[in-house]
Amino acid sequence: MFSSSAKNLIRSNILQRCKSTLVVAEHNNEVLNPITLNTISAAKKIGGDVTVLVAGTKCGPASEAVSKVDGVAKVLVAENAAFKGFTAESITSLVLAAQTQFKFTHILAGATAFGKNVLPRVAAKLDVSPISEIIDVKSEDTFVRTIYAGNAILTLRAKDPVKVITVRGTNFPPAAATGGSGAVEQAPSGDYASRLSEFVSQELTKSDRPELTAAKVIISGGRGLKNGENFKLLYDLADKFGAAVGASRAAVDAGYVPNDLQIGQTGKIVAPELYVAVGISGAIQHLAGMKDSKTIVAINKDPEAPIFQVADVGLVADLFKAVPEITQKL
Amino acid sequence: MARVLVGVKRVIDYAVKVRVKPDKTGVVTEGVKHAMNPFDEIAVEEAVKMKEKKLASEVIAVSIGPTQSQEIIRTALAMGADRGLHVEVSGKDYELLQPVHVSKILAKLALDEKADLVILGKQAIDDDSNQTAQMTAAVLDWPQGTFCNKIEKTDSGLTITREIDGGLETIKTKTPAVLSADLRLNTPRYATLPNIMKAKKKPLKKVTPKDLGIDTTPRIDVISVEDPPVRQAGAVVADVDALIAKLKDGGHI
Numbered sequence A: 001m002f003s004s005s006a007k008n009l010i011r012s013n014i015l016q017r018c019k020s021t022l023v024v025a026e027h028n029n030e031v032l033n034p035i036t037l038n039t040i041s042a043a044k045k046i047g048g049d050v051t052v053l054v055a056g057t058k059c060g061p062a063s064e065a066v067s068k069v070d071g072v073a074k075v076l077v078a079e080n081a082a083f084k085g086f087t088a089e090s091i092t093s094l095v096l097a098a099q100t101q102f103k104f105t106h107i108l109a110g111a112t113a114f115g116k117n118v119l120p121r122v123a124a125k126l127d128v129s130p131i132s133e134i135i136d137v138k139s140e141d142t143f144v145r146t147i148y149a150g151n152a153i154l155t156l157r158a159k160d161p162v163k164v165i166t167v168r169g170t171n172f173p174p175a176a177a178t179g180g181s182g183a184v185e186q187a188p189s190g191d192y193a194s195r196l197s198e199f200v201s202q203e204l205t206k207s208d209r210p211e212l213t214a215a216k217v218i219i220s221g222g223r224g225l226k227n228g229e230n231f232k233l234l235y236d237l238a239d240k241f242g243a244a245v246g247a248s249r250a251a252v253d254a255g256y257v258p259n260d261l262q263i264g265q266t267g268k269i270v271a272p273e274l275y276v277a278v279g280i281s282g283a284i285q286h287l288a289g290m291k292d293s294k295t296i297v298a299i300n301k302d303p304e305a306p307i308f309q310v311a312d313v314g315l316v317a318d319l320f321k322a323v324p325e326i327t328q329k330l
Numbered sequence B: 001m002a003r004v005l006v007g008v009k010r011v012i013d014y015a016v017k018v019r020v021k022p023d024k025t026g027v028v029t030e031g032v033k034h035a036m037n038p039f040d041e042i043a044v045e046e047a048v049k050m051k052e053k054k055l056a057s058e059v060i061a062v063s064i065g066p067t068q069s070q071e072i073i074r075t076a077l078a079m080g081a082d083r084g085l086h087v088e089v090s091g092k093d094y095e096l097l098q099p100v101h102v103s104k105i106l107a108k109l110a111l112d113e114k115a116d117l118v119i120l121g122k123q124a125i126d127d128d129s130n131q132t133a134q135m136t137a138a139v140l141d142w143p144q145g146t147f148c149n150k151i152e153k154t155d156s157g158l159t160i161t162r163e164i165d166g167g168l169e170t171i172k173t174k175t176p177a178v179l180s181a182d183l184r185l186n187t188p189r190y191a192t193l194p195n196i197m198k199a200k201k202k203p204l205k206k207v208t209p210k211d212l213g214i215d216t217t218p219r220i221d222v223i224s225v226e227d228p229p230v231r232q233a234g235a236v237v238a239d240v241d242a243l244i245a246k247l248k249d250g251g252h253i
Helices: A004-018 A034-045 A060-065 A081-088 A086-101 A113-125 A231-242 A249-253 A284-290 A319-329 B037-052 B069-079 B092-093 B099-112 B134-142 B193-199 B240-249
Strands: A020-024 A049-056 A074-079 A108-111 A131-139 A142-147 A153-158 A163-167 A181-186 A197-204 A216-220 A243-245 A274-278 A295-300 A313-316 B002-007 B010-012 B034-036 B057-064 B084-088 B118-122 B144-153 B158-166 B166-172 B177-181 B204-207 B220-226 B235-237
Touching: A020 A086, A020 A113, A034 A108, A034 A131, A034 A163, A049 A060, A049 A086, A060 A074, A060 A181, A060 B010, A074 B002, A081 A086, A081 A197, A081 B158, A086 B084, A086 B099, A086 B134, A086 B144, A108 A113, A113 B084, A113 B099, A113 B134, A113 B144, A113 B158, A131 A153, A163 B118, A197 B010, A197 B084, A197 B118, A216 A231, A216 A284, A216 B220, A231 A274, A243 A249, A274 A284, A295 B240, A313 B240, A319 B240, B002 B099, B034 B037, B034 B069, B037 B118, B037 B144, B037 B177, B057 B099, B057 B204, B069 B193, B069 B204, B084 B099, B084 B166, B099 B118, B099 B134, B118 B134, B134 B177, B158 B177, B166 B220, B235 B240
Parallel strands: A020 A049, A020 A108, A049 A074, A074 A181, A108 A163, A131 A163, A216 A243, A216 A274, A274 A295, A295 A313, A313 B235, B002 B057, B002 B118, B057 B084, B084 B204, B118 B177, B144 B177
Antiparallel strands: A131 A142, A142 A153, A153 B220, A197 B166, B010 B034, B144 B158, B158 B166
């Protein structure tokens, strides 16, 4: 007779052998989105083989990059006009076909607009409950995520046979982009063109600055900036740091900057080395998006602003004086 | 003209600072102010606007949850929805109810009510899942238009502008479709007192998941719900020079 712990050990060994994870890569047909590397790290933490699926109208650059990533065993490539615009309907059909062939235990993607759009659709088709934006992996079936705008941390055990998960990039280090030698294969072929929806066009905010979610330094502005022109003060300061510029919801709603700069519960989640909040009061919903930053600096004229409760360094001052002065002195 | 089903969730009011229960099983919800999930207000507003533009014939507001969810349905009715459906789930079942269950219920109702559009909020501010619309679309095998910034009716379906990470994108979908509202889709109206009074007379039907034939067996075990780590309070510096000195100390410059 085995003791129950011995039985558990054998059981977990069997599962260990059988674990295999599919990471759905995110790219724009030109370059791999760096969050894919963070997602691969999460996959490695789960254990087992890691396969990466690259789908698009042009997969060469991303599949080449992914095959070199440390820890990637296999790269499945699906280059097809059907994936124009990466619509959820077409990508879902492909992921399901890959799942039918390879029987993955885990299907992961980064928690971006792309991952959030596609993975719940995949999960529903598999009749499993997806797990959004994990911040940690405890074991193959136990994951940690935040709820209530980051004000509570939920640890859950998933009972479904296949775990469909989006990964919060800022909580996992990027996997090394070199040292791997994943075998590149064709993904299962099929008719993936969706008759339900069609991509028309994109209007991307052009910027030479680093991407917000990957930036080491972020200078962020709120309603205190008073108008869009004044954001120039922040761009000037950001130039000194090579930083990205972000914004609170208030600044976006007021039309100072485009929507995709919004940091917070419903915008982007960032965790840079340095986060400088300028003229941002620090509402719960904003803190949800930045409170894991390594160092937080707040510049605000209101000493009672909640942002000072999370700031490592605070300066109570008029931003219109302080920010140009900092820029000048750096 | 389209019939629109709108999902509304009762959540802890966005301005409330939630408290984790001492036994780490969840957050304190008793005696805490609740309201309609802010994204759902935007979804209701969009549906009511469609009706005002004669693009929709009827707006049906659905909420899944305990008895108090009816208050949220009444709010949607006061905003202009025509009738309500309350799918009663309470107690432990409700605590473990997830988008996987909700999407099946909504899909069943969409078919039963012959809806052409299902409009939901992009995420609920309590579980922060951002899953239900996508999953409802999948169950129905309808197209999904998530994170909508703009919805336009065309002859052949819908043209939707979506909020994506780098900016905006435009897609076309056929109808029927499932849509999820992002923050900037519209500004929800306030319910006026006369409309709140009228809403009390609008029909509200109650059903259960069992009536609909939907299995709500939990798919997860909650291991724990805990407070996030608390950041150490920092220092307030006197001037810009002191701030720069701190940044130098921290190795940021």
